[in-house]
Amino acid sequence: MLTHDELLSAIPYALESVDLAGWGEKISGKVRDIYMRGNKRVLITTDRVSAFDRVLGLIPFKGQVLNQLSAWWFERTRDIVANHVIAVPDPNVTIGREATALPVEVVVRGYITGVTKTSLWYLYSQGDRNPYGIQLPDGLRKNDQLPQPIITPTTKAVGGAHDERITRDDILQQQIVPQPLWEQVEQTALRLFARGQEVARQAGLILVDTKYEFGLINSTGTQSNEQLVLIDEVHTPDSSRYWIADTYQPGRDPANYDKEYLREWFAARGYRGDGTPPVMTADFAAQLAARYIGAYERLTGNVFTPAEQPAAERIERNLAIYGEK
Numbered sequence: 007m008l009t010h011d012e013l014l015s016a017i018p019y020a021l022e023s024v025d026l027a028g029w030g031e032k033i034s035g036k037v038r039d040i041y042m043r044g045n046k047r048v049l050i051t052t053d054r055v056s057a058f059d060r061v062l063g064l065i066p067f068k069g070q071v072l073n074q075l076s077a078w079w080f081e082r083t084r085d086i087v088a089n090h091v092i093a094v095p096d097p098n099v100t101i102g103r104e105a106t107a108l109p110v111e112v113v114v115r116g117y118i119t120g121v122t123k124t125s126l127w128y129l130y131s132q133g134d135r136n137p138y139g140i141q142l143p144d145g146l147r148k149n150d151q152l153p154q155p156i157i158t159p160t161t162k163a164v165g166g167a168h169d170e171r172i173t174r175d176d177i178l179q180q181q182i183v184p185q186p187l188w189e190q191v192e193q194t195a196l197r198l199f200a201r202g203q204e205v206a207r208q209a210g211l212i213l214v215d216t217k218y219e220f221g222l223i224n225s226t227g228t229q230s231n232e233q234l235v236l237i238d239e240v241h242t243p244d245s246s247r248y249w250i251a252d253t254y255q256p257g258r259d260p261a262n263y264d265k266e267y268l269r270e271w272f273a274a275r276g277y278r279g280d281g282t283p284p285v286m287t288a289d290f291a292a293q294l295a296a297r298y299i300g301a302y303e304r305l306t307g308n309v310f311t312p313a314e315q316p317a318a319e320r321i322e323r324n325l326a327i328y329g330e331k
């Protein structure tokens with residue numbers, strides 16, 4: 007684990023964006039830059055961090071942690087579902103096959119928690135016993151384990167819009183995703199979540215909930231050959247909520263190893279997504295970076311070693327090795 011001083015010293019050099027010569031248009035999302043070439047997509051993870059759908063600051067080495075941890079998870083879930091990865095030539099970069107993303111993101115929840123207005127706990131605490139079309143029993147407390155993992159789908163945010171809550175019935179009745187494909191998505195997501203829970207348990211963590219993004223890859227141009235694949239990132243501190251198992255007690259807030267620590271920091275200062283957010287301090291950024299790295303090291307068993315070379319130079323050279331430059 008890097009020391010607090012090492013994390014503080016890295017903050018001025020956090021990777022916010024990368025410009026690659028000769029790659030054409032760059033599409034910058036909240037936390038990654040994307041370049042396209044043919045049917046290949048180059049994703050460069052940045053150290054930008056967001057909460058409440060706003061970019062709020064930089065966390066040193068976050069991009070490398072997310073990219074490497076996703077690559078690690080992709081390898082360990084290939085027996086459940088294929089993924090879009092072609093190669094991971096650099097600590098910050100994934101080369102992926104182009105896929106048609108499904109218009110629904112899949113959130114699997116094992117516990118009732120959250121601080122946002124669309125979170126399961128918030129809705130439940132306001133008296134909603136049927137959030138996302140799923141019946142929940144009375145008497146649950148914040149952070150209680152659910153009787154069984156549940157799927158709470160959302161629409162895929164487009165153009166900076168917020169994700170919207172939808173139900174399984176909405177998806178099928180509006181034909182957002184065909185029923186046989188949606189049933190495959192549900193079964194796959196639950197299997198992935200079970201795998202994630204087991205790996206987290208062995209690492210002394212609890213996988214609380216997670217978001218999966220799926221897509222379709224068509225290798226032959228015929229609809230019958232469309233293959234469901236896992237895309238984006240998976241089981242990272244940005245896409246998943248992790249608690250440290252030793253600190254968990256039902257009804258209380260355990261220690262987080264994920265982005266929820268950021269959301270709670272803002273919520274404690276009265277900010278929940280509206281108005282001007284408080285300034286994220288360098289000291290807090292270093293604390294959050296330590297949690298991201300801690301999750302990576304616990305889950306993988308590897309010691310995190312950051313890349314030292316300038317990002318664009320290193321990325322371009324490593325892409326050239328894979329014939330992508």
